Amino acid sequence: MAARRTPLSLYVHWPFCSFLCRFCAFSKARVPAGGVDHERVTAALLRELGTELAPHAGKGLRSIYFGGGTPSLAEPRHIAQIIEAAAALVPLVDGAEITLESNPTSAEVAKMRAFKQAGVTRYSIGVQTLDDRALRRAGRLHTGAEGLAAVDRAKALFPGRVSLDMMFGFAGQTPAQWQAELATALDHADQHVSVYQLTVEPGTPLFRDTRAQRIVLPDDDVQAQMYETAVEACAARGLRHYEVSSYAAPGAESVHNTGYWRGRQWVGIGPSAHSRFVDPASGQWTRSVRIPDIRRWMHSCEAAGHGTARSEAVTAADASREAVVLGLRMLDGLSVRRFAAVSGGRALADYLHMDAVQRHVGDGRLRWDSAAGDARLAPTERGLAVVDSVLLDILP
């Protein structure tokens, strides 16, 4: 086909976990006593996939991301079925990125090769920390050593396409400890690392523990220091800080995740999955969300062919706001041209509080980058660390 296809991403939410992390706020469930009914869950995902993806046949699938939950608990043949079904509905573009998230338990590591054969091209491993006590306290059933071993194995199978997840800010963790364990993790890392601050989300066991002061996390300044440590350590290894929590060697950035931050189109399937795309029928930007409860989502897929709970139009005002909020999470920032496209032709300078923007530019938190003829508003490294405060100032 001569015309360039509009890129589309697919997110597949696989909701089961072999253990539940105390900090996790995603929709998930522990694997039931009799085991997961893999056939039934896959069938539901495939039905929903058919319903949701079919209208986008004219687009090109740029990435698929298996998240969860713990998608590495799924059967590789089912992952293969889903990839094949998706590609049959919307053609995969050349070099499409297909990521699978995994925990470093032995059972999952054993399936790594089978996942590759199923079509997975990129492997993301939740190592989180090398401190076994912190892992145990967080509810995770693996050790730090197992985490590193899983990374090593994945590198052999997916060279240059392995991502390693680390977290900082566990109770009792000191900046020195963090620096040391991050250094070790980076020794094993491939070309992509995600480093998250442990965040207390409402509704999680961690939330209850901290509120009751059973757990005291490091204070804000210590966490800030840990964040800065990550920025420096990754830079020293040639991993560029391209988004708040993401570091990559040039060209190894996550295509799928970058799509979120650039405001691209994606379709999500599985319980609680979100979608955001241009409806081919109406030409209208639309966002929707699937039923979060696994059983109810499954029933709905079986009965109606999809588990969509709510769908609504994305207004130009919403799109403008999101473009700025997400764009400024990236060191490359937000393209003025791109902004005009999503905001219905509005100039970025007319939209933002420009006095506040200029103040932050003056204070070294934001910068205007006009290289390559495409003007961009971007955070500086210093500004990125406080970008939520900056956003509150500059957004209307």
Place this chain on the structure above:
Amino acid sequence: MAHCLQVPGRRICSRVWRGWRGAPCASRYRYSTRAPDGTRGEIDISTYPPERIRNFSIIAHIDHGKSTLADRLLELTGVISKTGKNKQVLDKLKVERERGITVKAQSASMFYEHMGQKYLMNLIDTPGHVDFSYEVSRSLAACQGTILLVDAAQGIQAQTVANFYLAFGEGLEVIPMLNKVDLQTAEPARAAKQIESAFEIDAGGLLHMSAKTGLGVDQVLPAVIEKIPPPGGSSGRPFKALLFDTWYDRYQGVVCLMAVKDGAIRKGTRIVSNHSKTKYEVAEVGIMYPEPTPTTSLQAGQVGYIVCNMKSIAEAHVGDTFYRDKEPVEALPGFVPAKSMVFAGVFPIDADEFDRLDESIQKLTLNDSSVSVHKETSAALGQGWRLGFLGTLHMDVFRQRLEEEYDANVLITAPTVPYQIKYRDGSTHFIRTPADFPSAISMQDAVVATMEPFVSATVIFPEQYMGQMFELCTTHRGEIQNHTFIDESRVMLKCRLPTAEVVTDFFDKLKSKSQGFASFDYEEAGYGESDLVKMEVLLNGESVDALAAVMHRSSVVTTGRDMARRLKEVIRRQLFDIIIQTAANGKIVARETVKQLRKNVTAKCYGGDISRKMKLLNKQKEGKKRMKKFGKVELPQEAFLSVMTSKSE
């Protein structure tokens, strides 16, 4: 169920007899049980000359049995039936429980036969809280005597003492009586001794009773008749009456309770307010029996209600004298218009609610003319009001009603007392708000003296708390006048305290330091010279008017440090350091720094996180709108609240 605290002279709730405490009220207004057509039968009480009338009150500390005794007397005289339903349910407002006050219900008339003679007995209620001491004194002025009711188990309390001295000051005959003598824990001999030492009166032949069981209650009215003198006055002289209580009735309008000193009044009489010189025509007179019951007339010595064509409660001034049109008389002594003891700034949390709040305040003050209202504009808080109250209880009641009955969301600044500034040119100015305080230059060149109001306080507590109580008084700049052992183990302490110290957290500290055993009461004690300064708060060098406070020089260091520390706790970190300074007389007292924010960024933001992030952002954006900005510094509402709440230990 809505309950109301009845503020004397400005009550707004049911007047149907429900007892002597804050009884539940179904509505904010009383609905008469009958149409106001005036066709009912009227009682003729003209056959009761002053010699066969007794006007008396009962004064007691909270829970010492005033309401129960009143019920028993009304049952005994057949005013209310003896159904056993007259047990007072002590439903009280939170503020009452916290502050240990009694509230006023109402007055009632009874007919009683003694030694072959029929007497008209008027039981006149007095409010139980010091904020309303002026109203208490006017109620007492309508009586010739009072029963001082003391719980035989608890003994006398500070409020008993304060009320005793008020009654004593009015020249009333005081009959002490011991209640609750049936209790296991009763110690009548000890209570009698306390009465003797605290009041220096003879407690021999003290009446022992139990209002609950009825023991000894039959001896109460004979004692009242024999010991309390009849009212003076003569029906032959021109009409003269004291207004001592008032309320609003939805059908009849303003109803006034009056004690007729001389002459007589009946329907159609034209009367004049001595205070306003406004003329009114009497539409109805009667007695509280216990509901308003019309009589043919009210004459010298009698106490009853009068309905005339008063439009609003603001026209009825407690303490005012009324006389017959064209027959002016000398006014009764002691009339003082309502005087604000405590001021506070009131601001809507959301500026858009100003109009609605304005309306709510107007409605509330319509029934409580003792609240003074001035519009005020603060650079920090925008448009609002400066309200004056009779005391902190009065302020709390007002705020509570504003919030509960009018669903208002308000910010109330720290209570301040009316300071006085005396100038060289002989003029005196009141300081309602710290913004009125003279500048440093003016202080130097034009001010002769700064004055603050004082109270005379009574504290009664068990001996073991003596150290803490003395310390509490002195740390609050109190001057201890004397202390007396009122029995082997209880101490009565008298001290003079600046009102400003009392309006903050004195009472709370008193209760906590004495484990609840101390009781406290006070009365105004005039103005005294005081070394006052204005404490300013600077944020990054800029003064914030709404955080300023006037205080005694000796408090400057402690309060200044405390305010800076509290502000540091509530001011959120921003992208730059925030220097908080407190200053007095151009000198910095304390300095704190809110360090700049090093990191504020959401860690994860993928598919589903985006909607959450946008929602959170919108909420934060709303929160930011509600912040008050000083230069670049954003101040949350809590900053103002944190400064108004109690001082540090």
